[in-house]
Amino acid sequence: MNAEAVATTRNDKAIFGFWVYIMTDCILFATLFATYAVLRNNVAHGPAGHDIFNMPYVLTETLLLLTSSFTCGLMILASRMGKLKQVLLWLGVTFALGLAFVTMEITEFTHLVGDGHGWDTSAFLSSFFTLVGTHGLHISVGLLWILVMGAFLLRKGLNQHTTRRLEMFSIFWHFLDVVWVFIFTIVFLMGVA
Amino acid sequence: MFGRLSLDAIPKSPVTLGGVATMILALLAIIGLITYLKKWPWLWKNWLTSLDPKKIGVMYLIVAGIMLLRGLGDALLIRSEQALNVQGVPLSSDTFQQIFSAHGTMMIFFVAMGVIFGAMNLLVPLMIGARDVAFPFLNAASFWLFAAGMVLVNVSLGIGEFQAAGWLAYPPLSELQFSPGVGVDYWIWTLQIAGVGSLLGGINFLVTIIKMRAAGMTLMKMPLFVWSCLGSLSLIVFAFPILTATLAMLSLDRLLGMHFFTSDLGGNPMMYINLIWAWGHPEVYILILPAFGIFSVVVASFTSKALFGYTSMVWAIWGITLLSFLVWLHHFFTMGAGADVNAFFGIMTMVIAVPTGVKVFNWLFTMFRGRVRFTTPMMWFLGFVVTFTLGGAAGVLMSIPAIDFQVHNSLFLVAHFHTMIIGGVIFGAFAGYTYWFPKFTGFRLNEFLGKCAFWCWLVGFLGAFVPLYILGLMGATRRLDHYDPSLGWQWLFIVAGLGVMTILLGVGFQILQLGYSIWQHKKHPQPAESDPWDGRTLEWSISSPPKEYNYAVAPVVDTRDAFWAMKQSGLKPSKTYVGIEVPKNSPLGMFIAAGAFLVGFGVVWHMWWLAIVGIVAVIIFMLVRFMDDDTERIITAAEIEKMETVR
Secondary structure, three states: OOHHHHHHHHHHHHHHHHHHHHHHHHHHHHHHHHHHHHHOOOOOOOOOHHHHOOHHHHHHHHHHHHHHHHHHHHHHHHHHOOOHHHHHHHHHHHHHHHHHHHHHHHHHHHHHHHOOOOOOOOHHHHHHHHHHHHHHHHHHHHHHHHHHHHHHHHHHOOOHHHHHHHHHHHHHHHHHHHHHHHHHHHHHHHHHO | OOOOOOHHHOOOOHHHHHHHHHHHHHHHHHHHHHHHOOOHHHHHHHHHOOOOHHHHHHHHHHHHHHHHHHHHHHHHHHHHHHHHOEOOEOOOHHHHHHHHHHHHHHHHHHHHHHHHHHHHHHHHHHHOOOOOOOOHHHHHHHHHHHHHHHHHHHHHHHOOOOOOOOOOOOOOOOOOOOOOOOHHHHHHHHHHHHHHHHHHHHHHHHHHHHHOOOEOOOHHHOOHHHHHHHHHHHHHHHHHHHHHHHHHHHHHHHHHOOOOOOOOOOOOHHHHHHHHHHHHHHHHHHHHHHHHHHHHHHHHHHHOOOOOOHHHHHHHHHHHHHHOOOOHHHHHHHHOOOHHHHHHHHHHHHHHHHHHHHHHHHHHHHHOOOOOOOOHHHHHHHHHHHHHHHHHHHHHHHOOHHHHHHHOOEHHHHHHHHHHHHHHHHHHHHHHHHHHHHHHHOOOOOHHHHHHHHHHHHHHHHHHHHHHHHHHHHOOEOOOOOOOHHHOOHHHHHHHHHHHHHHHHHHHHHHHHHHHHHHHHHHOOOOOOOOOOOOOOHHHHOOOOOOOOOOOOOOEOOOOOHHHHHHHHOOOOOOOOOOEEEEOOOOHHHHHHHHHHHHHHHHHOOOHHHHHHHHHHHHHHHHHHHHOOOOEEEEOHHHHHHHHHHO
16 A cells, blocks of 8 residues: 555544544433433422523524534635635634633533522432533533644644544534534423423 | 542451452562563563554453452352351451442453453454554553553552442442442442543444455455454444443532432432443443354364354344343333333343344354364353353343342342353353464463363352352342341352352463463474464464564455465465554553543542643643654565564
8 A cells, every 4th residue: 555545544544433433422412311301300499491591692602603613614624625824714713612602601500500500409400510511521622622733733734634633623513513402402492491 | 638538548357458468469579570570671662552452452361360360359258258157257248248349340341341352452453354453542542541440440449448339339329328438439430431441442443343354355254253343342332421421420429419310309310220221231242242253253163164154143243232222121120110111121132032042053053063173162162052041041031020020139130140241251251262372372272271170160150150040039139248047048158159169270270271381382382383273264374473563465355264265275375565554652542541540549539639630641641642643663575574484
């Protein structure tokens, strides 16, 4: 095999392996969703979903995240065309949107805990904080990943290693977006219905 | 600074202290010996930092072997406690509970999983004609995470305590309210760390099998062992995330006062039991499928015949893989889910016996009119057929909910799953160990001592577990250290104790066999046989032990039993070599696992700064690895030619 063929199979394996990893993460979330579905009515003496969810606020979070998925797509297009500056630009925008999302989520969590609706109030709130928080943790890891990728790109530019990792990042980011759509539907929309 | 950790954490029980002392002495002896022989650089360069799956596989097996000895020690203590039947001798009730919980945890997570991943590391790349796994560094990291979990569980013996809530730590008993100590936390973080290792290993080998098979090896031409691993790996990637999430939730209950599985404020303990078995039942098949694969290869080799019913074997594997996700509720028919639900899971459980039966008959038909050679691996196989059928019949019996209500949580159940795990997984592992030992060393194990070991294990196994079946049917509940003498059960517990002693004798024979075979080989070195058993699969086509790059020339396959076909047609592999890329050594996998260990230890003792240090260390070591683009070296064609001519 020549060097190029070796590089192609390596990319091929890495991307496939990453998809398998995404599937395992999907099952992790499925477990948390299942637990939430079982425990969501066990509010004990605490509030139920419709007492605490602020829908306009959650919708804003959702729009931020959906937009970040779009800018992440623009970043991949730029990377495939080999335009480093554009990649850095869209990576930056994605970072800013993601950071805004996480900040909003943390603010919301702080409010809930401040109002006495912490995770130790009821099984419903335990599963709520865990499910939504696990998603937020994933987003935070994604943000860290963006910072690292930014540093790599500034040092090494676009090469086969960095573009492969950008592709993997975008799979990860879109996946988190899909998970959020489910959270928005199952936790928030069905919670206030 | 030290969280919950203080001098009180040192255990007081003489049995535990004896165990700790033995372990520390053994560790010091090993370190002393390595230092005395000045073997540290050799160990570092050839083993600890190696990314070669053949080396990693051996390290998995060494860890599993050591843990097997510890698990057997625990078994001996449990058996002697029940055989003596004097409360507090040799164990207090609390120590007894810790020991049976530790026994199960060790045996499943560190012995059985270690054996399975060891076998996959050693055999999967060779059998599919590949030179490596898909992600060599990730593979090393998986192993070291497994090792870090092993270290954490052993640390619990000397610092603090182990949990006393059974090997799956059912809540509400395992919640903070009833288990305030560090035991359950040790258990959670041990499994979390080792579990992430298993999950990453599962992804790695799945990609290896899908993407790295030799030219011409279509799926239906793979050796059956590889098929069985593919089934097992699919289960790993589907099931282990459930374990990770479930343990995380239990941990959140204990650390942050959440209410997932508590008995108050809306928590639901049965949710945990459902989730843990949604992982736990597939786990049983994760362990047994590779053992089935080993038997499929061994039986075909020692009867000099192609495996009977290859296609049906493949479908049986996938039938089992699918069905194993549809039976978890049979672990707790007594939950009270209602007749319809219980009937569904009961029927599914019975159905899973069908593909398993297909496999047993296929092996027997392979032997039919074959030239059977009764070597040690075949003995293990025949022993397996007897024990596994016995255990399987007991399993089908328990799949009937009405009967299960009678034997639930009795020693009958304990006997059943030990029959499956010892008679299935462990016998399979020993068959594979004897069969492939010459592949990785160049010489065979002593047959006579191997057969002695086999008979001790078989007789000891029956002696240890047939009494438990009888006791269970008479109503003996599991996990008790004391049964009233008026029940008249004492002699059965004594027989079971003698059975375990016989198994220990078998282990003694195995240690002797290994030592004696190495000594014989050193005394009368024989040239290595590359194909001692007249094998059928690709791994026997290259030198024993294999070179670092496995195949000097990438093999091309056009039939099942590829090596057998090559021998029949007399076709020799070409001698035109090209350079081969192999991964450079790296200690970073070990360092990442060390960071994970610090996280685990820190959280267990509430030393939060230590946990943060651990997380930062993990991230930094990962970044160091990612920044390094120079991770391969080339073995040139000339070097390969030189190595291949020496043989």
